[in-house]
Structure formats: structure tokens, C-alpha cells
Amino acid sequence: MRPVSADCVRVAGGQGFWGDDQEAPVRQVEGGRIDYLMLDYLAEVTMSIMQKQRSRDPAAGYARDFVPLMERILPACVEQGVKVVTNAGGVNPPACARAVGEAAERVDVAGLRTAVVAGDDLMDRLDALLAAGHPMKNMDTGAPLASIRDRVRSANVYMGARPIVEALQGGAQVVVTGRSTDTALTYAPMIHEFGWRWDAYDLLAAGVVAGHVNECGAQVTGGNCLAEWWTIPGLAEVGFPIVEARAAGDFVVTKHEGSGGLVTLRTVKEQLLYEMGDPTAYVTPDATADFTTVRLSEDGPNRVRVGGVRGGPPTPFLKVSVAYSHGYKAVGTLVYAWPDAAAKARAAACVLRRRLDRLGLAFDAVRVELVGWDSTHGQLAGEPPPDLPEVQLRVGVRSDDRGAVERFSREIAPLVLAGPPSVTGFAGGRPAVQEVMAYWPALIDRGAVEPGFAVDFFEA
Template sequence: MRTLRIASGVGFYGDSFWPAIEIIKQKQADYVCFEDLAELTLAILAKDMAKNPEAGYTKDLIPSLRAGWKLAMDAGIKIITNAGGLNPTSAGAAAARLAKELHIKPKIAVISGDSIFDRLATGEAFPHFERNDPLADGIRKSALFANAYLGARPIVEALRRGADLVITGRVADAALYLAPLAYEFEWDFEDLGRIAQGTVVGHILECSSQATGGNHGRDWESIDGLERIGFPIAEVNESGDATITKLADSGGRVDEFTVKEQLLYEIHNPFAYQTPDVVMDISTTAVQQVGLNRVSVTNTSGHRRPDRYKAIIGYPSGWMGQGILGYSWPDAYKKAQKTASIITNQLQIFKDQIAAIRIDHLGLDSLHAEMAASNDDLSDLPEVYLRIAIRTQDRSVAEMVSRMMVPLALAGPPTASGLLGFDRSRALIGLWPTLVERSIVDEQISIDIIEVAE
């Protein structure tokens, strides 16, 4: 039975792509998929695009292609990525320019049509995914982007047209990996068992090293070679049965537990995990160790795909300002508490403009907040860093936090040092999750082919 090898390229915007380049160098994949888009990523790309209309795709797209594209072309390895972000057209043009520089002649497919921004003006309700309240007029008028999560079908069509590189906008993570399986094995999208099994393979690969021992909660100290961790590779047969593995000379580990941990990652309902291509039921999925760094994944069930796509609308949500100041022993914690009291009192003059304030003691309660309450003696800590952050609609108010901290080098408790975040503010982007009719989106999807000639 024929086997196809699908490898993870990256698991998020900013992830290292070098493990994927090593897979390409060793010719251990037929397809490498670069999954760049978390919901936060669209907000980052929206900020980029506001500064430059030609931006809006991930900045690591071109460096990753520069590092591995020619090697991939020489080896017959195809690349699929959603790094096109909010501007796949510009991403495709940039890739074409790079291809000429590298003296390669690929066929590039650019998939667009996931944007539903123009539909915001139609007055559709776009109810909130969880609360069901309609989209507020203020958000509708100020929205920066609105994008639906596409499935695998447009990518399959791009591969049918001979694409060596497929660049998409907002496509569901697992769909990047499902697409080459559906294309190569000519799966019918109504074959729900195979589509579900292909989707579960994509789900396991989509977060790169999280399936090979990274971010592992069970016995992380025993996992060797994290400094050279390998990315997961799935060997998949025509029935969809898969074996998850990695390069033999890479670090990390593939075992039943690393795979299961990723399998459960971001799964809201294991009996009905909704994707654009299938509603996946992982309660039937079998995960079994079959060799050193080899785990089989089989028997995933599937139900008919949803009638609507998930979509995300991004909108301006004010400004964050913060200041960070350290104190040393003795009485480091008390000094930080006193400084927090001073700053919060000074901020009272802006109380009507501050929507939220947060106080953290880094290393003590910045991650778990009140759940980190301890009976331990805090009087003898060697050092404490205080962080104060506010959210406001006024940028100038946001920048006051760190400015207020500066005078405390002389006017506050002793041993202050390490002021961070001075004068810095950050624009916040809110996210509105909703659902949109599939037919509305499908009719606007387009696939543009760029044929690069030297």
C-alpha cells in the first residue's frame, strides 16, 4: 500500500523553521506544511498592514523559503503554508521574486477569498460564537480584518493544478496537512472516516515540536536533545492510517504520551471537534507505540462537516501601558508592594480613562495570580520584580505607567533597579469569533497560479 510522508514546517509565527529544513535536506518528506496563523497572529499582521499595505503576511515566510525552497524543489518536495495571512497576494508576489533570485522555476498557487471584511457593511448580525449577541456597530465600523477559516478543498485544487508552493490566507490548521493526503490518495470528502483520519494527522502535526516532546507535561526532564528537537513526520497510507515519527538524528521524543498530549490540545469536545472539512470524533482514535520514536494513529471517526465556517473579526481595543521595576533584598517584596500602592494612587487622576489595571510580582504570582497565594515567608526574598499594566483607550495615559515609575528611583523605596518598558505602549486588538454561511465564502474563493520563469 502506498505511503505519503507529511512533515511539520513550523507550528506558529516565530517558530524555528530549521528542523523543517533538516527534514528537507534529508529528503524525509513529500510535503512540508508551515502553519503560521494563530488568532493572535492576525492581529499582529493587521498592525503590519496598517503601516504598509503590501505587508500582512508573516515576515518569516521569505527567510524560510530562502533556506529550504531550492532544496525542496530539487528533491520534489512540495510546500504548503498559510503564511499569506491577511495578504496572500503580496506573499505570492514576494515568493515569486525570491524564486527568480534563487534561479528556480516553481508554480506558485495563491489562495484567497477567506476575507469577509466587505460583508461587515451589509448589516449581517455576525453573532458572537459563545455569547450569541450581535456584532456591535462600533466594532463593525472600526474592524481591521474579518476572515473565515477555510478548509482543505481549495488547497487540493491548487495541487491538482500543479502547484509546487501553495500560499493561503486563513485556513484551518489541520487542513494544510489534510489537503495533500486528499489530493494524493484521491479521497472523496464524503468519505468521512478517511477525512477525519487525515484531519487528526494534521492536528497532531500542526504544532510542530509539541508532538515530539516539546512543552510536554508528563516527564519533561527525561526528554533529551531539546536543543536540537526534531519536528514530527507522519507516514500515512491510503486508508489514512498513520505513523508519527521524527528524524533519527534529531532530539526530542515521539511516544504514546507526546502524541496523546497533542491529540487533546485545543480540543473542546473530543466527540465532535469541528473543522471546516469534518466533525472529528477522537474518542475512537487508537494511539499505540510501535517502535522507537514511532507511534501509530488509527481509527478516527468523522461526521458531516458544519454548514458554517468559523470566522474572526479583529478590531481596535485600546492601548496597554506597563512598567516593570525590580527591588533587591532586604524586604524586596514589601518594597514592591509599596511601589504598587504609590503608582495606583497616582493613577487615580486617570481613573475614568483606565478600563483595567493589573499588578504582578514576577516569579511569584504573574502566571497564577490569586491561585499562587502562599503561606511561605516572603520577607527574605533575594529580589522581586514588580509589573504594573493598564488598559485604556488613550495612548498617552497608557504611557504614564512607566513614566510614573522613573522618579521612584529616588522618591520610592530603596534598591530600585532594572526599569523596563519605559514610555512603551502597545495597541490592543480585540477578537470577535463568529460563524458565517459556507456558501457566502465558497463563492469568493480564488486560486491564482504564478508560473515563475528565469
């Protein structure tokens, strides 16, 4: 099926992160008419996890959940003409596309045309880029990447809509990308369908806003919505978002009829502000959107119209996301019961710290929280009452010295018999020692990386 009219394209959001509701994309395809299904799998830390997986297995390094999902929905997508645009490719888009091709064969879908968008992975080129005078300074601290070069585990530049549009123009039914921006997955189909020019910045900015609305799944359709949360119906079968876009740049945010959740001015506003920096300059590789120009209006039940979006040109830079090893951490917990639960938990934390000091262990950070009292609102929670029924003591440590963190993990259990009383909840065993992957945001000249972006097509 084609769009409702040639003037309208329905782009559905089906995943807000790697690990989101696996049934949501199925409901999006089966629940009513859509033209595109957009699936966002990548968060900042995800790339380093995938890089680690690929280093162990050259055929790994992408969102594996995507393959069984495609096996379920591909026949319906092909029959209904729904195109899939996803960044599930992670650090290995070709392997992901091959796995999708194999899935297509298993469900007897013949002639599936898949496009692979890659070239974002800078790991092999990092030293060449540094040598060529691209310092990739940390955007927050100004430090040069060279200062942590030996600890870098992944480095990817954010690609915009251009290669995805090229893939769609090449007739792909499924587009698998590496580190494309979340928003581009939604607005690339609009550029393709409507033939928007690359200098039509108001239109591109409208697409960016649509992408921001779509990229976190149910967070715009009633999920995680604080505004009168108790009135939001049917979260068990919550409808994921659908953007009905028009060539003129305005669009409607909605969800399938009969699905749970809610689309109102309030749910849309909360998502518009999520992870927002300077709202007048939301920078993407294709345009800069001004969120202070967004105009919202109600357009019937569970329909919010978005218009008025203004935008400007993108910057000469693209953003690079680097993950690097930053020591180790572990978090241990114990539960203390009434009476004086909080006082006991604090006393236990003091005993623990003293034992760690006597062992001569060095930590970059030690953090003590009382879950059930101050772990989310800190000092704003005030002093805990003596009659608090129970509280969980949560102690975290971080250090470059793995041995110190391991030793910490062995010091939690002894508190049960050799610390303050009325303590339980140690069934989980020793806290796990985790390697910390820190995030290094940087900018790079477009010209240094854009020629490396490439689109390849597979037929299965």
C-alpha cells in the same frame, strides 16, 4: 522522489507559528524523505498585524520570513519533489506568491508552479454581508458584529481543504494560502494523494487529527512536554513532526532519524489535548472529528501509530475571525530585593495606584503581579516568605483612553526614588503603550462566503 509506497504520504510540519525556529523547515527537507512540507504561520492576532502592514505598503501583509526560507530550500524541494503547503500568504497571498516567484529566479529554479488560495478576506465585503443579514454574532458573548463595526481591523473566514486540494490537483509545487485552517494544511495533501471522498468523514477526521498533531511544530516531538521533561534528549536539535499517512486513514507520528526530541505516547497525548474544546466535536470546515475515538499505540522508537478515528459531517457554518481595536494597554516592571522583597513591591504598587487615583485616570483594568511569586499560579502560590531573595513587580493597565495609559507609563520611573527602597531594573525605560487588538469569533453561513474562495496559478 515519490512516497515510500503509493499507499503512504509523509507530511512534515515545519513551522508552528510566525516566529518559530527558522532552521526547522530546512532540517525537515534535508534530514530525510518527506513528500509535503506544511508551514503554519497564522495565529488569531497575526491577521490584524498583517492587515496593518498592508495598509502602509500594498506589497506587504504576509509572513515575510517565508521568502528567504524558500530561497534556501526551494532547490532541494524541487529536486526531491517536496511540495510546500503554507498559510504564509496572510492578508496578501498574491504578493507572497510573487515574492516566492522572485526568490525562485534568484536561486535558478525555473518553471516553479505556485498556487494562490484566497477569498478568505472579508474586510471589503463586511458591510455587504451585514446588510445581507449575516450578523456574525460573537460566539462567546452573542453580541452582533455591528456593535464594534467601526473598530474592525481585519476579518477572515477560515477556509478548509477544498481549495488547497484544487491547487494540488492543478499541479502546484507551492501552495500559498490566506486564512486556511491550520489542520487543512496537513490533511489536504492526504485527500489529494489518496483521493478521499468529501463524505468519507472517518478518513477526513483522521486527517484532522493528523493536522492537529502537526500544527504546533516541536510541541509533539518533546518540546514543551511536561511528562518527565528532564529525560527528553536533544532539544537543541529537536526534530519537527512528520506524519506518515496511509490511505486507510491510520497514520504514524514520527521525526527524522538522528534528530533530537522524542515521540512517545506521552508527547502525542499532550499535543492532542492542546487547545482542545469538546473532544467529541472538533469542528473543521470539512469534517467534525471525535478525539475520544483516537487509538494510540507504540510502533517502535519515536514512532506512535494513530488509528480508529471516527468523524462526522461538518456544520453549515464556517468560522470567521475578526480582530478589532479595543483600547490601549501598558505593562511596567521594577525589581525589589531582599529583605522583605514582596512586601516592598506590594507597598510600591499601593503608592502607584494612589498616585494614579489622584491624577483622576480611568482604567478598565489594573493588574498587579509579583513575578517570581504569584504571576502564574495566583492565589495558589500562597503568601510569599519574607526571605524571598527578590521579586519583580509587574503592573499592567488597560483603558480606552490612550492618554491615561501614556500617563501611567510615566509614573513607573518616579517610584525608583520616591517609593519603597531596594529597587532596581528600570534600564528598559518607559513601558510602551500598545493598541489592544481583541479577537471576535463568529460563524457565518457557508453559502455567503464559499463562492468567493479562489485558486490562481503563477508560473515563475
